[in-house]
Amino acid sequence: MGLAGSKEEAEAIKRRLKAFLQETLKLELSEEKTLITHASTQPAHFLGYELTVQYRDDKRDQTDRRCINGHVSLRVPTKIIENKCALYMRKNKTHHRAELMSDDDFSIISRYQSEYRGFVQYYQLAQNVSWLWKLHWVMRSSLLKTLAHKHKRSVTKMVRTYQATKETPYGPMKCLEKIVPREGKKPLVARFGGIPLRRQPQATLLDLPVTIKRKPARNELLKRLLANTCELCTSTHQVEVHHIRKLADLKKRGQAEKPQWVRVMAARRRKTLIVCRECHQAIHAGKPTRKPLGP
Template sequence: MKTMKEQFDKGVQRKSNRAYKRHSDKIHRLRKKGDRLKGKENSKETLQAIQREIKETQRQRRRLPSSDPFDEGYKRLSYYRYADDFVASIIGSKADAERIQQEIKRFIQETLKLEIAEEKSHIRHSKQGVIFVGYWIKTYSGARVVKAIIHKGRHTTQKSMSERIQVQIPPGNLQKFCAEKRYGIYENGDGRHKAELSILSDAEIILAYNGELRGLANYYALAHSVKGEMNKLAHIWQTSLFKTLAHKHKTHVTTIAKRLKTDNGYVHTVQEKEKTRIIRLFRLKDLKTSPLTYQSIDIPPNTFALTLSRSEPIRRINAEQCEYCETKEGPFQVHHIRKMKDVADGKELWQRIMAARRRKTLVLCVRCHQRLHTGTLPGRSHFKR
């Protein structure tokens, strides 16, 4: 794929769209004409007519792409893979896509000696999208305009976007999940109880329901408008949960809802011997979604704060000195204890040192470390010269 990309890619940027440029030139001429008429007598009606013509030309221009989408001098090929699932995207014609597909098939069959899943192999327009690792990846266009854009000292409007990639929940996946988990009928939002769960405790029922919806929500956390898309499923899920608890206790759904309701959502309390355990019903509002900024996609995170900082143990190791015998002849090792309680009442000198420093680590030379583990580590006076 790297070789194919080097052979396929062409050009630096697309050519400008001639029709779009004609509209831009017309707007430019009209604005210059309006600037010449400003401040002159009896020019108000003419200026208003010019403004109306500018707005109409802008409206027509917004329907057009600024660059030529069929420019043969600009082509791109990209390849993405996860395990045995992959997708190749191109900027080019359908004939180019068919040729690339045949070359990939030939390589997989003849070189790798593998079979291709024909039912999963398709050529799709970017607006139709493809299913990749459970997400529906597609492009979308925005007709929205941004107001008060200053361009060359003039307030004007500008298209906010042309085509952008978006990941969404595949159509039908939520309906399928609802049917598999038997929450109810997705189409009319009717939740149903699960009689087989009645033998479990309330805590086990809630934890089972929580795990199912939380797992699905976390998986699709990167999808566009995931909370809005999953809102209907969450309502059916909650109704099914309440009906299951009501079926277990032979009561009404409203009674269960009142029993669990608090100021901060629905909560189930379990009284244990020494403490009270709180089980909170999962809510979509608690789902943490990371906002996608297109400038940061595929860029490794900045981890300098984690990798370049120096904690106290690292500084002590870099000091290259045994903290017991004070020798500077390495190498050095770090002795660890599980908890401070292990050395709190210790009688050995190294134990008193760790207890006084309130540290669970001690940097030692190899000789002292070996003696410590064999129980033959002498007092400090032994090392003084």
């Protein structure tokens, strides 16, 4: 509630509200959350925003009049940005996310983008939305380190692999992009970045920003299991999972030609393989697995 008046008037209104809640609605007014602040010196907090009244004599319009004094301003709290950045950092440094190691690159980039886009869209009304460039840098660095850690490559190589440019209403913007081509269909595109940090006064807030605390999406292994298809012979009968202890176990010396299942796991860099019962038994028996079934 905003009031153009004295502190005594504000306290009187607060007492009346407290009495109304207790007597009519049988509710208790939280003293910790119901504060009286001076909008020009101390911001009020509401739904993750800071509400302040602006006063700057040096901000003038074309007619040399002070144009922002007394205007209400919505801002992103600095603490909110710092707390969001901390989710992607360890010991004050950006860090990779180990829980995403089993996902494919497309899913990882999509995950980061959904978290970043949701946060930016929620604060489109803020006048200092451009401050979210810090969050963009932290999340981009964490994303690159996650991809680099997964592929055992340097961050620089990951930048060269996924660097792209996206056209926006405010000009081209650099981003990270992964394209998955599909035969006869439009390619799937996962992109991180490419969102202009410009204030949108007419934006409509539909929901709270996405956070990484939500239930994670199904990972790659679960998606492969749900497909219920042998990754060697394409059979859908009695599908199981074959595990190895580490990828280095695939590099055994003395083998003139590596079996099909070894080549598949090495190419995917995965310690799991979805196989049918017959192929699974053949792997453990050291026998050739079945060839892909026909249509």
